Amino acid sequence: xxxxxxxxxxxxxxxxxxxxxxxxxxxxxxxxxxxxxxxxxxxxxxxxxxxxxxxxxxxxxxxxxxxxxxxxxxxxxxxxxxxxxxxxxxxxxxxxxxxxxxxxxxxxxxxxxxxxxxxxxxxxxxxxxxxxxxxxxxxxxxxxxxxxxxxxxxxxxxxxxxxxxxxxxxxxxxxxxxxxxxxxxxxxxxxxxxxxxxxxxxxxxxxxxxxxxxxxxxxxxxxxxxxxxxxxxxxxxxxxxxxxxxxxxxxxxxxxxxxxxxxxxxxxxxxxxxxxxxxxxxxxxxxxxxxxxxxxxxxxxxxxxxxxxxx
Amino acid sequence: xxxxxxxxxxxxxxxxxxxxxxxxxxxxxxxxxxxxxxxxxxxxxxxxxxxxxxxxxxxxxxxxxxxxxxxxxxxxxxxxxxxxxxxxxxxxxxxxxxxxxxxxxxxxxxxxxxxxxxxxxxxxxxxxxxxxxxxxxxxxxxxxxxxxxxxxxxxxxxxxxxxxxxxxxxxxxxxxxxxxxxxxxxxxxxxxxxxxxxxxxxxxxxxxxxxxxxxxxxxxxxxxxxxxxxxxxxxxxxxxxxxxxxxxxxxxxxxxxxxxxxxxxxxxxx
Numbered sequence: 124x125x126x127x128x129x130x131x132x133x134x135x136x137x138x139x140x141x142x143x144x145x146x147x148x149x150x151x152x153x154x155x156x157x158x159x160x161x162x163x164x165x166x167x168x169x170x171x172x173x174x175x176x177x178x179x180x181x182x183x184x185x186x187x188x189x190x191x192x193x194x195x196x197x198x199x200x201x202x203x204x205x206x207x208x209x210x211x212x213x214x215x216x217x218x219x220x221x222x223x224x225x226x227x228x229x230x231x232x233x234x235x236x237x238x239x240x241x242x243x244x245x246x247x248x249x250x251x252x253x254x255x256x257x258x259x260x261x262x263x264x265x266x267x268x269x270x271x272x273x274x275x276x277x278x279x280x281x282x283x284x285x286x287x288x289x290x291x292x293x294x295x296x297x298x299x300x301x302x303x304x305x306x307x308x309x310x311x312x313x314x315x316x317x318x319x320x321x322x323x324x325x326x327x328x329x330x331x332x333x334x335x336x337x338x339x340x341x342x343x344x345x346x347x348x349x350x351x352x353x354x355x356x357x358x359x360x361x362x363x364x365x366x367x368x369x370x371x372x373x374x375x376x377x378x379x380x381x382x383x384x385x386x387x388x389x390x391x392x393x394x395x396x397x398x399x400x401x402x403x404x405x406x407x408x409x410x411x412x413x414x415x416x417x418x419x420x421x422x423x424x425x426x427x428x429x430x431x432x433x434x
Numbered sequence: 435x436x437x438x439x440x441x442x443x444x445x446x447x448x449x450x451x452x453x454x455x456x457x458x459x460x461x462x463x464x465x466x467x468x469x470x471x472x473x474x475x476x477x478x479x480x481x482x483x484x485x486x487x488x489x490x491x492x493x494x495x496x497x498x499x500x501x502x503x504x505x506x507x508x509x510x511x512x513x514x515x516x517x518x519x520x521x522x523x524x525x526x527x528x529x530x531x532x533x534x535x536x537x538x539x540x541x542x543x544x545x546x547x548x549x550x551x552x553x554x555x556x557x558x559x560x561x562x563x564x565x566x567x568x569x570x571x572x573x574x575x576x577x578x579x580x581x582x583x584x585x586x587x588x589x590x591x592x593x594x595x596x597x598x599x600x601x602x603x604x605x606x607x608x609x610x611x612x613x614x615x616x617x618x619x620x621x622x623x624x625x626x627x628x629x630x631x632x633x634x635x636x637x638x639x640x641x642x643x644x645x646x647x648x649x650x651x652x653x654x655x656x657x658x659x660x661x662x663x664x665x666x667x668x669x670x671x672x673x674x675x676x677x678x679x680x681x682x683x684x685x686x687x688x689x690x691x692x693x694x695x696x697x698x699x700x701x702x703x704x
Contacts, residue, residue: 148565172561172596180588183554184561187572190536190544191562192489210548211585215555219536219545 125264125292129285129321130228132264134159136271137196137226141167144275148188150174150197152181158198158228158285178203182211182225189221194275200234201227201243201284205250216280217253224274225250226283230260231321231372232405232413233287242405248377250282251350258350259302260284262324263292266347269300277302286322286372288410293324293345305353306345315341315432316360319370320349320379323398326414327370329421330428337429341368349379354386361387366394368428372419375399396431398424438644441511442472446673447700448507452523454693458532459524462670462683464504466608466641467575470666471508473647474573486514486540492570493543493559497552498577498606499533500685506530509541550583552576553603557589560598560661571655574603579611582620587632593661594633601661602654606641608670614681629663641666673700 141147141163148170155161155173164171174181178199185195197204204227205212216223227246234241250258259274259281261267267285274281293308308324309331319327324345331343342360346353361367367387369380375397387393400417414420418427435443445468453459471494475481479492496505503523509515515529522528529538533547544555552574559572576586593601605625613619626636635657639650647666654662670684671677674696688696 148562170565174588174592175595177585177588177592179551179585180554180557180592183551183585183589184558184592187495187544187555187558187560188562189558190489190493190555191559191566193558193562193565195558211551211554214545214548215551 126289127264128287128289129261129263129267130159130287132267133226133271133285134162136268138162138166140272140275141170144194146192146194147275148172148193148195150181150185150195152176152178152199152203154199158226160196160198178208179211182208183215185223186215186219186221189223194222194224196224196226198226198228200241201230201246202234202241205243205246205282209249213253217256220255220279222278222280224281224283226285228285229287230284231286232417233322233372233410235287235410235413236407238407239404244374244400244405245377247284247349247373247379248381251377251382255279256350257281257348258284259348260321261347262321262345263290263294265292265294265296265298266300269298270347273300273302284321290322290325293328300347303348303351303353305356306347307342308345309343311340311342313340314363314365315339315368315428316364317341317343317368317370318346318357318379318383319343320346322372323370323419326419326421326424330424333421333425334428339429339432341428346379349382352382352386357383357386358390361391361393364393366396366431368396368398370398370424373399374402376402396427398427436645438472438476441476442469442644443700445472445504445507445511447697448510448517448520449503450674450688450693450696452503452507452520453687455521456524457687459503459687460500460685461688462610462677463498463577463606463608464501465672465674465677466668466670467498467501467606468504468672469642469644470575470604470606470647471504473644473651475508475512477648478651479573483514490563490566490568490570492573494573494575495544495552495556496534496546497574498549498580499546502530502532502534505534505542514541515539549580550585553586553589556601557593557598560601561596563600571600571602574601576603576605577611578605578607578609578622578625579616579619581605581622581625590629590632590634597659598661599658602651603661603663605663605665606668607665608668610670610679610681610684612684625665633660635660635662636665637662638665638667641668642672675699
């Protein structure tokens with residue numbers, strides 16, 4: 124089984140896309156090597172622009188390029204793409220609905236040792252609140268590579284949330300990414316449904332193994348597109364479930380869990396276990412340590428679901 | 435009065451009528467950049483009914499988006515929107531939003547409003563035009579207070595770095611901003627030296643001499659290898675005696691009597 128970070132998959136897919144579509148351009152703010160847009164620089168250097176450590180200007184320039192017909196992939200860490208440049212993303216990309224793809228790496232806790240200043244746990248909440256913004260978080264190499272291409276074929280602003288650390292392939296080679304469509308990863312026999320996004324899909328799959336020992340067998344659905352949410356699928360499974368679980372490497376305020384609750388509350392009120400970071404900042408540490416500390420590791424997830432099922 | 439000056443005069447009258455009708459808007463900064471808009475739309479930029487919807491053409495980014503009345507009145511003077519529509523300015527359901535929205539109105543080349551952002555968009559347009567080798571030019575109008583925004587200097591740095599000689603920035607140097615004189619709110623001088631330090635070609639011009647503005651824009655097009663900034667020396671509220679140089683008229687609408695006086699000073703109703 125191959126293991127590759129979604130940021131690395133992004134770089135490879137972007138380079139391939141640049142070869143296929145001459146309108147694709149990449150923008151970096153001194154993080155081309157970290158976010159991996161550097162892979163495109165090798166094959167189309169004239170279409171790879173570095174803006175230095177100046178994210179606000181980079182997002183603004185991406186808006187201008189899109190206004191002139193280009194398909195800009197603007198890259199940075201999630202913290203700076205969504206936070207530092209929020210006004211630019213909202214007013215220059217979102218409001219005019221320009222065709223800018225904001226590709227944000229080191230999201231969630233995956234900025235690891237860099238600590239809280241670099242760990243974006245609020246970015247999905249911010250981006251989701253912008254009208255017309257599509258928010259996607261792929262879970263593995265295959266899904267990322269397909270998502271990078273799929274968003275080039277969609278005309279509008281997209282926030283693509285990527286992780287720093289290697290994740291195992293959880294999808295098969297013949298997997299087909301469909302924007303806005305949830306993916307059933309495991310059809311369980313217990314009336315519990317887990318909705319996971321990004322790296323939490325892998326943690327959830329491992330949690331399923333642990334839960335089996337306790338004779339708990341939830342269904343697991345990968346929600347790669349947080350907005351627009353696959354409301355039909357969410358409601359279909361919420362109706363079948365005693366409770367649902369949202370799993371995200373993000374604050375429980377405003378992200379996937381909130382998006383799901385917004386839909387179920389109105390149509391099918393369902394008890395929900397919100398697995399994400401609480402109303403707190405991250406901190407320095409190794410990825411596995413951080414997942415464990417914030418209750419996002421497979422073991423912690425299994426424990427929390429088991430406990431919740433007894434309530 | 436020259437033909438260009440007549441256009442400018444008509445634009446000024448419409449700015450005042452729009453803001454009076456809406457009882458909302460920014461007359462001071464709209465009137466200070468009217469002659470720049472006139473020079474660009476009537477003698478410099480290639481923009482007309484036939485190419486207005488083109489993705490690629492000469493473009494203007496009105497970075498000081500609060501001067502929207504100036505832009506809309508110019509588009510009307512150019513025949514790209516109707517004069518009747520001008521009176522919908524900033525009213526519910528209008529294409530003429532208080533700050534320009536490119537999705538609402540053809541001829542608005544970038545949505546602006548949050549200050550300091552337009553120059554970055556123009557940098558992106560110029561890079562795209564260079565990639566395409568199409569020869570189109572991109573124009574920007576910034577307020578002088580606006581250049582207090584840090585993003586302006588990020589953009590200035592990148593325009594110099596990428597040698598964007600297809601970019602022309604006008605700084606509408608009227609020396610006033612919302613809270614008063616620039617020098618009292620936050621000193622911005624020396625503007626020219628700051629741009630020069632970021633590898634820009636720096637020119638200056640009487641911002642109310644339309645012929646001189648046309649000449650400087652045409653000269654700038656011949657300057658290769660670096661972007662050009664024209665520091666246009668202007669008067670906020672230009673053309674209306676009681677508005678000129680008065681900080682109060684940054685964001686205030688004239689009442690009926692004030693409108694009548696202003697229009698009389700500009701030569702009365704057509």
